[in-house]
Amino acid sequence: xxxxxxxxxxxxxxxxxxxxxxxxxxxxxxxxxxxxxxxxxxxxxxxxxxxxxxxxxxxxxxxxxxxxxxxxxxxxxxxxxxxxxxxxxxxxxxxxxxxxxxxxxxxxxxxxxxxxxxxxxxxxxxxxxxxxxxxxxxxxxxxxxxxxxxxxxxxxxxxxxxxxxxxxxxxxxxxxxxxxxxxxxxxxxxxxxxxxxxxxxxxxxxxxxxxxxxxxxxxxxxxxxxxxxxxxxxxxxxxx
Numbered sequence: 242x243x244x245x246x247x248x249x250x251x252x253x254x255x256x257x258x259x260x261x262x263x264x265x266x267x268x269x270x271x272x273x274x275x276x277x278x279x280x281x282x283x284x285x286x287x288x289x290x291x292x293x294x295x296x297x298x299x300x301x302x303x304x305x306x307x308x309x310x311x312x313x314x315x316x317x318x319x320x321x322x323x324x325x326x327x328x329x330x331x332x333x334x335x336x337x338x339x340x341x342x343x344x345x346x347x348x349x350x351x352x353x354x355x356x357x358x359x360x361x362x363x364x365x366x367x368x369x370x371x372x373x374x375x376x377x378x379x380x381x382x383x384x385x386x387x388x389x390x391x392x393x394x395x396x397x398x399x400x401x402x403x404x405x406x407x408x409x410x411x412x413x414x415x416x417x418x419x420x421x422x423x424x425x426x427x428x429x430x431x432x433x434x435x436x437x438x439x440x441x442x443x444x445x446x447x448x449x450x451x452x453x454x455x456x457x458x459x460x461x462x463x464x465x466x467x468x469x470x471x472x473x474x475x476x477x478x479x480x481x
Contacts, residue, residue, distance in 0.1 A: 242481040245473060246270035246380070246401065248302055250288035250352065251279035251460060259460025260295050261288060265295045266467035269481060272313075272349045272380070275330030278304035278312025286351035289337045299338060300347035300380065303330035303371075305354045312352035313418050320367040328372035335375070347399060348372045349380035351426060356416050358387060363388035371395070384412055384451035402435040402453035404428040404472055405462040410443045412450065422463040425471035432456045432472050436479050 248434070249265075250273040258279060265271070271292045274280035280288075292299050304312035306326060311424040318326065335345055340480045350358055350368055358365040358381065372379050376396055381387025383400035392398040405423045407415045432453075435441050441451035456476065458469050473480075 243397075243479045244269045244289055244298075245458065245469070245476065245481050246272055246300075246349075246455045247458045247460055247465075247466060247469065248272045248349075249272070249460040250274045250284055250302075252281055252284050253281050253308075260466050261291060261460060263466040264458070264460055264469045265291055265297060267466075267473035268297060268458070270298045270300060270346060272300050272351075272353070272457075273334055275301055275303050275334045277306050277326070277330055278308060278310075278351055282337075282392050285337050286340075289341050289343065290418060291336070293341050294344055298346040299334075299343060300377075301331040301345060303327045303354070304351040307353070310353075311418070312354065312466040313416065315353045315357060315466050320370075321366065324370045327368055328374060331371065331375060334364055337425045345375055346380045347380050348375065349399075349401075349413045352416060353367060355381065356414070358390075359414070361383040362386055362390060371424040380455070382414060384450060400452040400454045401456060401457045402432065402441060402455075403457045404432045405457075405459055405465075405468060407444045408441055408449060408451075410449065412441075412443075412447055414454055416425070419461050420462040425464070425468045428468055429471040429475035433475050433479075436476065443466055452455055
């Protein structure tokens with residue numbers, strides 16, 4: 242069984258990013274921005290309430306403190322600074338979840354923080370230190386430092402496959418500053434393969450091992466609603 246998750250709640254003030262209302266009916270889990278790369282208190286509150294109306298579980302999507310770069314630029318923080326930054330962001334979202342009487346489902350780092358944690362043990366451990374406070378699973382990529390560090394934690398590890406990003410031949414994810422449009426039919430087909438066959442297609446056309454407990458769609462990918470709908474329809478027999 243598999244979940245469909247989406248990085249969302251990334252609007253800010255009068256600025257809009259992604260069609261959360263359009264996407265929400267086609268996902269089962271929402272990764273909600275916590276203020277460092279995007280979002281603000283009102284956006285967090287509205288996104289959590291929207292998820293509740295659709296029966297969608299909510300996880301925290303903390304970032305490096307990089308609003309101008311949308312959290313997609315690497316920064317160097319000391320281990321204790323990074324743990325504190327994640328605690329701060331997840332704590333903020335948790336307040337809105339408490340207001341709606343909803344549990345925190347998981348934590349998934351955003352952008353450059355996610356990429357750093359996939360390669361750097363100290364970064365991965367710093368994030369785990371924060372997640373231990375909330376006693377929830379961490380979401381990341383299998384066969385990386387995510388799984389090595391986070392997979393041994395009691396609350397568990399959730400492996401995800403990205404249907405709107407590309408992978409290198411070594412299985413590493415190509416994290417872009419701006420997301421390109423993807424063919425919904427191709428994305429759906431590849432998502433099913435990741436779930437049923439345990440493989441993904443790299444940028445050079447090779448099959449690479451892929452564990453997929455959930456499929457991720459980004460709300461700021463062009464055509465994200467159509468993409469989410471296509472993936473949702475294709476994965477109907479496998480959804481949790």
